[in-house]
Amino acid sequence: MHRLSPGDVVTAVSPDNPHQHVCKRLVALEGTPVAVPRPRGLLGGLLGGLLGGPGYELMEVPQGHVWLLGDNAAVSKDSRSYGPVPYAMLSGRVCVQVWPPSRWRFFPSHPPADPHAYARRVTIASCAAW
Numbered sequence: 001m002h003r004l005s006p007g008d009v010v011t012a013v014s015p016d017n018p019h020q021h022v023c024k025r026l027v028a029l030e031g032t033p034v035a036v037p038r039p040r041g042l043l044g045g046l047l048g049g050l051l052g053g054p055g056y057e058l059m060e061v062p063q064g065h066v067w068l069l070g071d072n073a074a075v076s077k078d079s080r081s082y083g084p085v086p087y088a089m090l091s092g093r094v095c096v097q098v099w100p101p102s103r104w105r106f107f108p109s110h111p112p113a114d115p116h117a118y119a120r121r122v123t124i125a126s127c128a129a130w
Contacts, residue, residue: 004029004066009094009107012068015082021091024068024078033058034067037080066090 004010006027014020028034035056061067065084070076079085096106 004090004093006032010066010068010090011092011094012085013089013091015085015089016077022068022078023094024070024076026066027069028061028067030061030063030065032061032067034061034079064088 004026006029008026009023010026011021011023014022036059037056061084065086067079068085069080070078094107096104098104
């Protein structure tokens with residue numbers, strides 16, 4: 001098994017509930033800058049919405065942490081809501097999808113040629129959605 005790379009699908013202990021596990025895509029390793037949404041404030045984001053959205057700011061993933069995103073960004077609870085996830089909370093890397101049967105597939109067991117390309121693409125796409 002290779003070291004973790006951006007684009008890998010991983011399982012982790014849920015930061016919200018230590019009795020549950022989550023399955024998310026790893027998009028950034030420690031030291032990598034990521035775009036995070038700005039807080040919406042007391043008015044529930046009303047002013048942010050009127051001024052063109054809540055915006056985002058860049059932060060660097062802290063040492064010993066990773067940044068996880070769900071593939072369905074519109075409804076996913078991920079690092080955008082609970083922040084960077086410590087390596088110690090990661091429990092595995094997904095190697096095969098078996099459900100639903102029509103989408104059965106293996107995930108690559110080797111790192112991508114440019115591990116940062118995936119993180120750049122996802123970060124830019126995520127910023128556009130905010």
